[in-house]
Amino acid sequence: MGVNASDVRTTCYHHCNQTFESRHQCYKRCQELAPNDGYKVYGWPYSTNTRRVLAVLHEKGLSYDPVTVDLKAGDQKKPSFLSLNPFGQVPVLLDGDLKLSESRAISEYIANVHQSKGSQLLNYESYKTMGTQRMWMYIESLDFDPLASILAFEQYIKPTYGLDYKVVNETEAKLEKVLDIYEERLKKSSFLASNSFTLADLYHLPNIQYLMDTKTKRLFESRASVHRWVAEITARPAWKKACDVKAWYGKKKN
Incomplete structure (x- = not known):
């Protein structure tokens, strides 16, 4: 059974955050170890929670494929979307076979995975x-x-x-x-x-x-x-x- 790239990155960053030694180089090695192949974001561009995640992606200079969930049309209540998030809320992030909801959890995940890229959104100095x-x-x-x-x-x-x-x-x-x-x-x-x-x-x-x-x-x-x-x-x-x-x-x- 193969190892998901996101699992490799998460384990690596956990090690960096535990040791607090040479974090920049450690994060850089983690990024090189398992580069991201792109994200898919299910959301509504007027949604506050969707924009929160998009801001993190842009701060990190990352690409993503948007999938529109029209809240006015009730797309969030359709079975196809509920299979991604049974709570019927946007956004949802897909990273390979990893599926995440809740904008703050998604944001922290992206910021952790991409510590060495773009803006340093997490302060791990101590x-x-x-x-x-x-x-x-x-x-x-x-x-x-x-x-x-x-x-x-x-x-x-x-x-x-x-x-x-x-x-x-x-x-x-x-x-x-x-x-x-x-x-x-x-x-x-x-x-x-x-x-x-x-x-x-x-x-x-x-x-x-x-x-x-x-x-x-x-x-x-x-x-x-x-x-x-x-x-x-x-x-x-x-x-x-x-x-x-x-x-x-x-x-x-x-």
Whole structure:
């Protein structure tokens, strides 16, 4: 029975991360040991979760084949897609015979496999830096994302059905408390986890992008350090590519 290339890479990177010795050369050897043959991404180019994965792929300079799952048409509920993800959510990443769902899990997988390529999205300088990064990644998913997702849905996605301003106002009040904590952190650090851009920052991008076109934008702009951080991360070329819907449809279809 053959060995999957992704298994070889994962084992190799695990060794590098355990030893913390000569990581750059170790990662480089891992990449050369089992080069990637390309990814297939099942997603919807307007989806926040799909864009999160695309941003990582572009930060790493990786190619991928997009497969459109039209959420408006209900493609995510069809048996053909449910066979890939029984939860009926995008995106899904295929790497050979490996099948992954959940955008943050996919993002971390790509960032680990391709440590030596493109932007260094994971900070493995020490266990302390790794712990700080993981902390902010969890803060994004547990404290920021639930509130930002509601506000983006209510103000950007739902307008054709009518806004519930009570929900918006109450949620904004909660988000302000979170952003106050971000402001204090970003006064001391260029980015959330360290002085370099990592997954902890990237994970915020999809919802922030939509919120910049709503009245909630003022909550970010009224905090100087948060405003500086938002301007910097949204200007990244990889993120602009991730938001380019024409580029998604212009790619090879499967």
